[in-house]
Amino acid sequence: MxxxxxxxxxxxxxxxxxxxxxxxxQVLSPIAILYFGVSVFKHLFSNIIFLIPAIAVSYKSILxxxxxxxxxxxxxxxxxxxxxxxxxxxxxxxxxxxxxxIRSGIFNKKHLNLPFSRVQNVKIEQPxxxxxxxxxxxxxxxxxxxxxxxxxxxxxxxxAQQLKSQIQQHGQNSEALNKQQHPTADSNxxxxxxxxNNATQEIVLNRRKLSDLVIxxxxxxxxxxFLGGLAPFYDRIFNYIGEGLTSLGINLTELFxxxxxxxxxxxxxxxxxTMLIMLLLVSFSVIGAIISFYGYTLNKLADKYIRRxxxxxxxxxxxxxxxxxxxxxxxxxxxxxxxxxxxxxxxxSSFGKNLDSSASSSKIIVPSIKPxxxxxxxxxxxxxxxxxxLVINNEFEAISKRFIFRNIVYIFMxxxxxxxxxxxxxxxxxxxxxxSILFVxxxxxxxxxxxxxxxxxxxxxxxxxxxxxGVDYYCFPIYKLQQIQxxxxxLMKRRLLATVKFVLASGSLKIPMINEKLAYELIDQxxxxxxxxxxxxx
Amino acid sequence: xxxxxxxxxxxxxEQLPTISKLEQQPLSAKYAPINRVINLSLILIxxxxxxxxxxxxxxxxxAGLQNxxxxxxxxxxxxxxxxxxxIYAGDRVKSYSLRDLDLHYSSGLFFRKVVSxxxxxxQHMELKRxxxxxxxxxxxxxxxxxxxxxxxxxxxxxxxxxxxxxxQFILQHKDVVKHG
Numbered sequence: 202m203x204x205x206x207x208x209x210x211x212x213x214x215x216x217x218x219x220x221x222x223x224x225x226x227q228v229l230s231p232i233a234i235l236y237f238g239v240s241v242f243k244h245l246f247s248n249i250i251f252l253i254p255a256i257a258v259s260y261k262s263i264l265x266x267x268x269x270x271x272x273x274x275x276x277x278x279x280x281x282x283x284x285x286x287x288x289x290x291x292x293x294x295x296x297x298x299x300x301x302x303i304r305s306g307i308f309n310k311k312h313l314n315l316p317f318s319r320v321q322n323v324k325i326e327q328p329x330x331x332x333x334x335x336x337x338x339x340x341x342x343x344x345x346x347x348x349x350x351x352x353x354x355x356x357x358x359x360x361a362q363q364l365k366s367q368i369q370q371h372g373q374n375s376e377a378l379n380k381q382q383h384p385t386a387d388s389n390x391x392x393x394x395x396x397x398n399n400a401t402q403e404i405v406l407n408r409r410k411l412s413d414l415v416i417x418x419x420x421x422x423x424x425x426x427f428l429g430g431l432a433p434f435y436d437r438i439f440n441y442i443g444e445g446l447t448s449l450g451i452n453l454t455e456l457f458x459x460x461x462x463x464x465x466x467x468x469x470x471x472x473x474x475t476m477l478i479m480l481l482l483v484s485f486s487v488i489g490a491i492i493s494f495y496g497y498t499l500n501k502l503a504d505k506y507i508r509r510x511x512x513x514x515x516x517x518x519x520x521x522x523x524x525x526x527x528x529x530x531x532x533x534x535x536x537x538x539x540x541x542x543x544x545x546x547x548x549x550s551s552f553g554k555n556l557d558s559s560a561s562s563s564k565i566i567v568p569s570i571k572p573x574x575x576x577x578x579x580x581x582x583x584x585x586x587x588x589x590x591l592v593i594n595n596e597f598e599a600i601s602k603r604f605i606f607r608n609i610v611y612i613f614m615x616x617x618x619x620x621x622x623x624x625x626x627x628x629x630x631x632x633x634x635x636x637s638i639l640f641v642x643x644x645x646x647x648x649x650x651x652x653x654x655x656x657x658x659x660x661x662x663x664x665x666x667x668x669x670x671g672v673d674y675y676c677f678p679i680y681k682l683q684q685i686q687x688x689x690x691x692l693m694k695r696r697l698l699a700t701v702k703f704v705l706a707s708g709s710l711k712i713p714m715i716n717e718k719l720a721y722e723l724i725d726q727x728x729x730x731x732x733x734x735x736x737x738x739x
Numbered sequence: 740x741x742x743x744x745x746x747x748x749x750x751x752x753e754q755l756p757t758i759s760k761l762e763q764q765p766l767s768a769k770y771a772p773i774n775r776v777i778n779l780s781l782i783l784i785x786x787x788x789x790x791x792x793x794x795x796x797x798x799x800x801x802a803g804l805q806n807x808x809x810x811x812x813x814x815x816x817x818x819x820x821x822x823x824x825x826i827y828a829g830d831r832v833k834s835y836s837l838r839d840l841d842l843h844y845s846s847g848l849f850f851r852k853v854v855s856x857x858x859x860x861x862q863h864m865e866l867k868r869x870x871x872x873x874x875x876x877x878x879x880x881x882x883x884x885x886x887x888x889x890x891x892x893x894x895x896x897x898x899x900x901x902x903x904x905x906x907q908f909i910l911q912h913k914d915v916v917k918h919g
Contacts, residue, residue, distance in 0.1 A: 549885060682857070682860070683857075683860045683884040683885050683886035683890070684854065684855065684856050684857075684860070684884055684886050684890055684892060685854075685855045686852060686853065686854045686855070687758065687851075687852065687853040687854075687855070688850065688851070688852050688853075689850075689851045689852075690847075690849050690850045690851065691849050691851075694851070704884070704886035704887075704890045705886065706885040706886060706887075708887070709886065709889070709890060721757055721758065721759045724758050724855060725757045725758060728758070728840070728841055728855055728857055731857040731859060731860065732840040732841065732857050732858075732859060732914070735859075735914075738860065738885060739885075
């Protein structure tokens with residue numbers, strides 16, 4: 202059954218001389234040319250961004266000489282397509298029962314050899330231009346660096362699915378070797394695993410509706426990054442908008458001038474104008490969220506979590522429960538108001554070096570869910586966790602009040618005093634007032650920050666709470682720790698305080714200025730659990 | 740390594756070994772002095788170059804630079820001496836500790852820091868020796884875990900044979916052999 206499927210899909214993907222021999226090098230479907238072209242274009246485009254200011258400055262003179270840029274662009278496109286075609290021509294892959302080999306590269310020849318047992322993570326990606334032909338791109342991550350990623354660029358979607366389950370089965374088989382010594386217990390516990398057809402066994406844990414994504418777009422502040430990127434063009438953009446509005450019969454300078462309108466009117470205009478711009482920016486963010494997370498589903502298959510989403514390019518990320526390092530529950534201030542939560546299932550950070558929270562990263566994010574849904578998902582991943590009880594009873598241990606004192610007296614106070622004396626000496630009272638207001642606000646924020654810090658633990662987990670206006674919860678099993686650091690300066694030592702840093706494969710977490718005794722207990726308990734449990738962190 | 744390093748009995752949580760009572764082993768006696776010599780010579784070289792530029796008769800320097808150079812030289816000399824002393828004092832309190840199941844490294848004069856690395860989480864190790872290290876027979880032991888490059892566990896200035904012994908100890912450790 203298995204082998205027949207494989208053969209038929211090979212005939213679909215590529216005409217080989219001898220389809221009965223699986224060990225032959227195979228070529229991709231020609232649709233891969235498009236993929237190579239697009240990826241080269243994307244690569245070029247990310248570099249062109251640095252050229253945009255230069256182009257923007259001289260675009261008029263460029264436009265006046267079409268005989269220069271038109272052939273230039275045509276030549277570049279021709280080069281691109283030749284490059285894509287050659288890339289396609291030199292790409293070969295070969296599959297054996299437990300191994301994948303890929304040969305690629307035009308100038309830098311690359312020969313990649315990856316045993317299935319080393320594969321950490323399987324991703325299926327379907328760009329929009331593959332959707333008509335039913336192809337997909339299969340990405341295999343290894344535990345090593347992000348560069349060691351293997352990509353099967355254009356294979357049929359069902360073949361990709363089949364290959365994925367084959368690879369994952371391979372990983373499971375080697376892991377479950379010692380489990381099979383107790384076949385009765387195994388078959389009772391892992392019924393879904395032993396079932397031959399995995400596709401029907403997936404349980405849907407969560408779906409995101411369009412309305413949820415809209416909320417996610419509003420609450421996630423990705424727009425500020427966008428604004429930062431636009432900063433060099435503000436002047437030009439505003440001039441452009443101004444000209445556009447003038448041509449429509451609206452004169453901004455006249456609209457906002459106090460000579461012809463009352464203050465109230467101008468204020469209303471300004472308010473509505475800002476609202477309009479904000480609305481525009483928020484809608485960008487919403488569009489971004491919808492592109493990333495459209496059709497979001499989080500499924501569970503045996504001990505694997507599978508996330509699928511994407512409007513144009515469909516992403517599929519799967520992660521086995523044993524690879525999960527930490528669960529993070531994040532709430533921004535806007536999330537707090539709307540009672541929504543972003544939940545992150547974090548795995549080893551070497552799998553997804555890119556820190557973006559978009560659809561392509563390999564950490565699993567569940568965007569803007571309701572608190573009870575979040576708790577249900579956490580309970581599903583870590584059945585023994587007591588986060589809910591801890592949050593309800595507020596059993597988190599607060600950090601020392603010295604935290605407030607230290608930050609205000611040693612950091613903000615000197616800066617404020619210097620600023621104050623300078624402004625007062627120069628007789629700038631408004632500036633002094635502004636500085637003082639800023640100082641008071643910062644002090645308030647420090648107090649808020651202090652209030653959010655908290656740590657709790659039970660037999661198997663450490664829970665951390667932090668945040669500013671919003672509040673984030675971190676929860677990790679103690680045996681997943683990689684390293685623990687104890688930090689204490691002389692001032693803290695006098696007051697029996699210490700800072701503890703937990704290092705996990707997904708990143709590090711710090712809790713500042715807790716009781717020295719608690720710090721030692723945390724470290725000793727952590728080391729004890731890591732060393733006595735004998736459980737692998739992977 | 741003394742015999743006592745290898746006893747790390749774990750019975751119950753109440754009787755857990757605690758890192759507040761570690762048996763600290765000092766680094767090589769040559770480490771702190773050689774670091775001081777290296778730092779001092781670097782400062783001397785910078786001062787020497789600055790004075791050479793100031794005193795040389797070949798090229799006319801801009802007036803601003805000419806006035807700035809003596810000040811710069813003195814600042815480098817004074818601050819350099821101060822920092823060298825700090826680093827020297829800091830080097831002298833660095834210590835490590837090896838238990839049956841984990842490694843610890845303590846450092847810091849004002850900002851004390853103890854890093855604890857369970858041996859079972861070690862991915863790989865490196866023994867690093869620069870030219871001066873080779874000359875005087877010391878080595879730097881680096882231990883990598885999955886915590887990332889930012890959190891490389893590092894013990895500098897170990898006597899060579901002890902560094903090699905620790906390396907062998909970790910390589911033959913039952914936890915590493917099992918999970919490796």
